[in-house]
Amino acid sequence: MSDPAGTEHDIERDRHLRQALRHAPDADAAAPAALRDLILREAQAKAREGRRVAAAAPSWPRRLWQWIGSPRFAGALAGVVVIGFAGLLWRERPPEEALPPRAAVQAPAAPAAEPASPASEKKKGAEASIAGAAAPAPAPAPAPSVRTEKPKQPPAAPRQAQDAPRRDTATDPRIVAEESTLQMPRPTAPAPTPTPTPTPTPTPAPAPAPVAAPPPPAAAAGTLSERSRNESRERSDGTADRPARVAPAKAAAPASLAVVPDAAAPAGLQAGFAGGPAIAQLRQQITSDATHWYWQRPGGPQHPFDNAVSQWLGRLDAASRGRWQSLGNVRPAPGTELQLLRDGEVTQRLQVTDDALVWERRDVGETWRAPLDAATLAALRQALEQATP
Numbered sequence: 001m002s003d004p005a006g007t008e009h010d011i012e013r014d015r016h017l018r019q020a021l022r023h024a025p026d027a028d029a030a031a032p033a034a035l036r037d038l039i040l041r042e043a044q045a046k047a048r049e050g051r052r053v054a055a056a057a058p059s060w061p062r063r064l065w066q067w068i069g070s071p072r073f074a075g076a077l078a079g080v081v082v083i084g085f086a087g088l089l090w091r092e093r094p095p096e097e098a099l100p101p102r103a104a105v106q107a108p109a110a111p112a113a114e115p116a117s118p119a120s121e122k123k124k125g126a127e128a129s130i131a132g133a134a135a136p137a138p139a140p141a142p143a144p145s146v147r148t149e150k151p152k153q154p155p156a157a158p159r160q161a162q163d164a165p166r167r168d169t170a171t172d173p174r175i176v177a178e179e180s181t182l183q184m185p186r187p188t189a190p191a192p193t194p195t196p197t198p199t200p201t202p203t204p205a206p207a208p209a210p211v212a213a214p215p216p217p218a219a220a221a222g223t224l225s226e227r228s229r230n231e232s233r234e235r236s237d238g239t240a241d242r243p244a245r246v247a248p249a250k251a252a253a254p255a256s257l258a259v260v261p262d263a264a265a266p267a268g269l270q271a272g273f274a275g276g277p278a279i280a281q282l283r284q285q286i287t288s289d290a291t292h293w294y295w296q297r298p299g300g301p302q303h304p305f306d307n308a309v310s311q312w313l314g315r316l317d318a319a320s321r322g323r324w325q326s327l328g329n330v331r332p333a334p335g336t337e338l339q340l341l342r343d344g345e346v347t348q349r350l351q352v353t354d355d356a357l358v359w360e361r362r363d364v365g366e367t368w369r370a371p372l373d374a375a376t377l378a379a380l381r382q383a384l385e386q387a388t389p
Contacts, residue, residue: 277324277368279317282348283310294341297388302341308387315383320357320370327367336381338388352381
């Protein structure tokens with residue numbers, strides 16, 4: 001609570017202050033009218049600035065841009081992009097329901113059931129004749145189901161023409177003996193004799209071979225053994241005459257096909273001729289690591305190994321295969337030269353001289369020489385100039 005004595009003291013002091021102000025020299029002074037007007041105008045201006053001014057209507061490009069940035073347009077655009085991407089994925093691969101049924105695709109496989117070839121028919125005819133001669137009783141021959149299912153029958157004339165060689169094959173003693181020796185049944189336990197039943201003859205194809213009455217078992221066995229002996233005798237005669245037939249053929253072969261080492265070559269060259277290297281191995285080694293290999297002509301810059309040089313190495317390998325002779329450390333005569341570098345170091349030097357190819361393998365310290373004719377060397381030299389311009 002406030003002190004009543006203090007309150008009275010304040011009132012008394014304010015009274016004295018007002019009395020003093022009333023007796024002041026400028027007690028009747030007032031602010032100029034211009035100052036009052038200035039203060040009033042400033043107050044009114046501040047009041048007007050605080051009010052909101054109605055925004056102007058945006059132009060149609062601005063409204064379009066705002067609509068594009070709206071969530072609705074963004075969602076619609078994302079849906080169109082997803083649908084277009086899915087369509088591109090399915091463009092080259094039609095859906096499963098658009099494909100034709102599998103049964104229609106596999107329908108053309110039905111004509112696979114064609115009549116057997118003449119060779120198989122001949123073999124079947126020979127087997128049938130052998131089985132009829134060896135069996136104690138004629139067994140019924142199963143009718144081929146493929147022929148009975150054919151809707152159309154071939155003409156009679158071609159069928160007779162096919163049956164003629166079939167009968168000749170069935171009666172040929174050499175074929176019958178060979179089939180009997182290869183397909184003679186092994187001795188088994190005696191089985192009950194089947195009851196003979198009439199064999200249904202198929203209409204499209206006649207019997208493979210006319211078989212009369214089956215001969216007695218003893219006569220059939222004697223005939224088969226005699227045919228086997230004749231066949232073995234013919235085979236032995238053919239084997240004995242084979243070297244006599246091969247010798248004239250070898251003598252008639254052209255001399256250019258045989259690779260005969262030079263008789264005047266030194267002994268060291270003759271020894272190195274058999275185990276010479278092959279350009280194909282070098283070519284394969286370079287192809288497997290082509291980024292580290294370069295080629296260079298004498299006095300020229302280095303070039304990356306390319307396809308043109310690889311093709312020239314292929315021609316070089318075809319011309320020099322089997323002709324390399326070791327020269328040891330002998331320095332060859334100068335010629336058209338190609339250097340092969342690996343990581344900047346010369347490892348292979350190939351030279352086309354006037355009478356031979358020279359291959360200096362610096363990585364192993366060997367030098368090889370392949371003598372060739374002048375025409376081949378000229379062609380290789382020209383091909384090298386074209387491959388390494």
